[in-house]
Amino acid sequence: MNLDELIQRLRDFADARDWEPYHTPKNLVMALSGEVGELTALFQWLTPEQSAAAMGDPELRAEVLDEIADVTLYLARLADMLGVDLLDAANAKIDRNELRFPTPGR
Amino acid sequence: MNLDELIQRLRDFADARDWEPYHTPKNLVMALSGEVGELTALFQWLTPEQSAAAMGDPELRAEVLDEIADVTLYLARLADMLGVDLLDAANAKIDRNELRFPTPGR
Amino acid sequence: MNLDELIQRLRDFADARDWEPYHTPKNLVMALSGEVGELTALFQWLTPEQSAAAMGDPELRAEVLDEIADVTLYLARLADMLGVDLLDAANAKIDRNELRFPTPGR
Amino acid sequence: MNLDELIQRLRDFADARDWEPYHTPKNLVMALSGEVGELTALFQWLTPEQSAAAMGDPELRAEVLDEIADVTLYLARLADMLGVDLLDAANAKIDRNELRFPTPGR
Numbered sequence: 001m002n003l004d005e006l007i008q009r010l011r012d013f014a015d016a017r018d019w020e021p022y023h024t025p026k027n028l029v030m031a032l033s034g035e036v037g038e039l040t041a042l043f044q045w046l047t048p049e050q051s052a053a054a055m056g057d058p059e060l061r062a063e064v065l066d067e068i069a070d071v072t073l074y075l076a077r078l079a080d081m082l083g084v085d086l087l088d089a090a091n092a093k094i095d096r097n098e099l100r101f102p103t104p105g106r
Numbered sequence: 107m108n109l110d111e112l113i114q115r116l117r118d119f120a121d122a123r124d125w126e127p128y129h130t131p132k133n134l135v136m137a138l139s140g141e142v143g144e145l146t147a148l149f150q151w152l153t154p155e156q157s158a159a160a161m162g163d164p165e166l167r168a169e170v171l172d173e174i175a176d177v178t179l180y181l182a183r184l185a186d187m188l189g190v191d192l193l194d195a196a197n198a199k200i201d202r203n204e205l206r207f208p209t210p211g212r
Numbered sequence: 213m214n215l216d217e218l219i220q221r222l223r224d225f226a227d228a229r230d231w232e233p234y235h236t237p238k239n240l241v242m243a244l245s246g247e248v249g250e251l252t253a254l255f256q257w258l259t260p261e262q263s264a265a266a267m268g269d270p271e272l273r274a275e276v277l278d279e280i281a282d283v284t285l286y287l288a289r290l291a292d293m294l295g296v297d298l299l300d301a302a303n304a305k306i307d308r309n310e311l312r313f314p315t316p317g318r
Numbered sequence: 319m320n321l322d323e324l325i326q327r328l329r330d331f332a333d334a335r336d337w338e339p340y341h342t343p344k345n346l347v348m349a350l351s352g353e354v355g356e357l358t359a360l361f362q363w364l365t366p367e368q369s370a371a372a373m374g375d376p377e378l379r380a381e382v383l384d385e386i387a388d389v390t391l392y393l394a395r396l397a398d399m400l401g402v403d404l405l406d407a408a409n410a411k412i413d414r415n416e417l418r419f420p421t422p423g424r
Contacts, residue, residue, distance in 0.1 A: 026157035030256035037249010044242035051132035069199035093175035143355010150348035238369035263344035281411035305387035
């Protein structure tokens with residue numbers, strides 16, 4: 001399974017349920033934001049150190065996997081509806097970040 | 107460029123700048139949330155219809171590409187620091203969603 | 213009940229449960245963000261017009277009241293822990309906005 | 319200045335600029351979420367301890383005041399457009415929380 005295959009699966013999923021009319025970029029950005037809020041809630045009372053050990057707790061691990069999956073699904077669907085190639089966009093941004101944040105001694 | 111290569115590039119980027127100590131899951135979730143906030147702001151005053159045409163405006167298009175890239179970078183980095191395979195997690199979530207939302211007539 | 217009384221009630225509530233150590237600004241910002249995510253989710257699939265009529269639906273109304281209350285509680289608690297007077301800060305920001313966005317013909 | 323006066327000032331501000339058509343609950347929730355994202359970004363790389371000392375740094379203090387003000391403004395405006403009394407809603411939520419989280423020995 002690669003990202004393109006995931007995006008195709010999301011298209012088929014929305015098609016089969018006639019959900020496309022709801023999947024405007026505006027709505028999908030809100031859905032993405034709502035899921036990031038749920039992911040945030042899992043970490044809000046943890047110390048940074050506890051957050052680094054979160055996946056060692058089976059119950060918390062399952063919740064993190066569930067929420068990070070939802071974030072990924074809405075981000076992939078949003079990108080598809082916008083016609084954005086996420087990997088290209090992300091890669092181009094690292095190129096820009098390398099200019100903004102040069103490494104010492106280079 | 108696939109997702110694994112992007113994740114490796116993010117590792118090298120953080121390594122070269124000694125940023126790993128900052129990249130706890132707690133901090134990365136906040137960074138992800140901040141970037142989703144910036145993406146949200148681009149769509150907040152648009153109608154759903156305008157949001158669907160957003161990429162036709164060159165200036166807005168560049169901003170959307172920049173923010174959606176930042177969201178992708180922090181999500182990929184967070185997944186890496188948590189040891190989560192995003193595509194597996196997302197795919198497993200669609201499996202669960204197919205049970206939650208059965209299609210009519212099947 | 214005014215805002216100061218609400219803030220005092222939140223102090224007493226946290227005191228009685230020994231929750232103060234968890235109420236760092238970093239954690240409270242995350243909690244605020246998580247609750248805004250839940251509020252966002254209530255509106256994500258609504259059209260702008262439907263969102264304007266949301267309070268006419270008793271079930272949705274109860275959910276909106278619950279989530280907007282949580283947002284208010286965490287914002288008030290965050291302000292208290294930061295030593296910020298929310299109304300003064302908000303008022304000063306409107307002063308600045310009046311300069312940034314002058315009204316036509318005045 | 320109390321909360322009702324702030325809300326009235328926001329009404330006048332929007333009126334004078336003909337911004338009411340943009341101020342649907344859906345749009346205002348997005349604006350609130352975007353501002354919470356900006357507030358989150360100020361704290362993302364700080365430790366919890368550093369976050370507790372944030373207001374001692376004059377530059378960071380000014381940024382926090384600016385962002386927390388924006389959050390307050392959009393929350394107050396959203397409540398007004400929904401017809402919600404924020405203080406009543408928050409107070410009623412503390413009543414419910416007292417039942418959910420009883421204090422030890424009482």
